[in-house]
Amino acid sequence: MEDYYEYENKVVLVTGGAGCVGSNLCRKLAELNARKVIILDDLSSAYEWNIPKAKNVQFIKGSILDEEMLKRAFKEKPEYVFHLAAHFANQNSVDNPEKDLMVNGTGTLKVLQYASLLDIKRFVYSSSGCGVYGLESKMPFEEHDISIHLHTPYQVTKLLGELYTNYFHNLYGLPIVNARFFNVFGPGEVPGRYRNVIPNFFYWAMNKRMLPITGDGKETRDWTYVEDIINGLLAMGIKQEATGEAINLGSGKEHRVIDMANMVNELAGNEAGVVYIERRDWDVKHRLLSSIRKAQKLLDYKPEMEFKDGLKRVHEWFDENWENIDKSAEF
Numbered sequence: 001m002e003d004y005y006e007y008e009n010k011v012v013l014v015t016g017g018a019g020c021v022g023s024n025l026c027r028k029l030a031e032l033n034a035r036k037v038i039i040l041d042d043l044s045s046a047y048e049w050n051i052p053k054a055k056n057v058q059f060i061k062g063s064i065l066d067e068e069m070l071k072r073a074f075k076e077k078p079e080y081v082f083h084l085a086a087h088f089a090n091q092n093s094v095d096n097p098e099k100d101l102m103v104n105g106t107g108t109l110k111v112l113q114y115a116s117l118l119d120i121k122r123f124v125y126s127s128s129g130c131g132v133y134g135l136e137s138k139m140p141f142e143e144h145d146i147s148i149h150l151h152t153p154y155q156v157t158k159l160l161g162e163l164y165t166n167y168f169h170n171l172y173g174l175p176i177v178n179a180r181f182f183n184v185f186g187p188g189e190v191p192g193r194y195r196n197v198i199p200n201f202f203y204w205a206m207n208k209r210m211l212p213i214t215g216d217g218k219e220t221r222d223w224t225y226v227e228d229i230i231n232g233l234l235a236m237g238i239k240q241e242a243t244g245e246a247i248n249l250g251s252g253k254e255h256r257v258i259d260m261a262n263m264v265n266e267l268a269g270n271e272a273g274v275v276y277i278e279r280r281d282w283d284v285k286h287r288l289l290s291s292i293r294k295a296q297k298l299l300d301y302k303p304e305m306e307f308k309d310g311l312k313r314v315h316e317w318f319d320e321n322w323e324n325i326d327k328s329a330e331f
Contacts, residue, residue, distance in 0.1 A: 186226030250290030
């Protein structure tokens with residue numbers, strides 16, 4: 001792994017920096033001796049207790065739709081921008097499509113407009129590898145094979161964000177990279193109604209409840225540990241070859257949902273087992289698998305965390321932070 005010395009003594013803005021990916025990225029940037037790591041987050045789906053505590057981390061509570069908060073963040077003249085803030089995720093977007101469009105569409109546009117006024121070294125946008133590929137896309141998903149036949153507003157607006165970043169790159173020369181995440185998991189993600197399956201399963205398992213599987217459990221996902229995602233993002237910020245590109249960040253491996261559920265129950269000592277429920281209308285992709293060849297070539301990207309070891313880390317984080325997690329979980 002590289003030492004990423006390029007971030008030393010630099011100002012970095014991370015929108016959505018209180019979430020799972022954001023908090024881990026900001027912690028790493030602080031450790032890399034960035035001069036200042038600015039977090040802009042409205043805490044709509046994250047919590048202040050999860051933000052890394054360091055002298056070079058500054059937290060601004062505010063929305064990317066708020067002009068005053070954006071002016072405050074960009075007044076620090078960041079040299080790197082990691083745009084992770086989003087209205088997350090699929091079911092939330094189905095329930096709240098207008099808000100999804102405002103945050104993921106207009107919000108992304110606003111952040112790009114401010115970034116284009118500065119001498120930004122790199123603008124890294126968090127897209128969705130699980131979202132921009134369709135039923136007609138061949139697996140493992142390769143970056144050129146995106147779809148316009150999507151199934152949730154979240155998928156639509158994540159692709160819209162890529163179109164906007166490409167526009168700013170093509171017209172204004174903004175050095176952008178589109179990071180397509182696949183099924184990120186790891187310490188730092190609090191369970192909740194609209195959160196991902198792994199933190200929710202750990203929460204229910206630790207409460208000795210049955211784990212609800214939508215479908216037959218044979219569905220697969222490309223779960224990718226958050227530290228591997230962070231290494232990919234940091235490389236995107238400094239590798240010249242990545243400029244203007246869309247790049248998958250996944251593990252390049254498939255795991256079945258039922259196997260994941262059994263591992264979670266085993267780690268949590270939960271004997272309640274699983275229960276099968278009806279698949280959601282929008283949940284039409286029964287398999288997800290990324291091609292990471294482009295990331296390997298352009299970023300020297302090498303996912304290192306074994307899936308079960310990553311689950312153990314999540315379980316340890318739940319144990320260590322149970323009081324905060326239990327009071328914050330919203331279902």
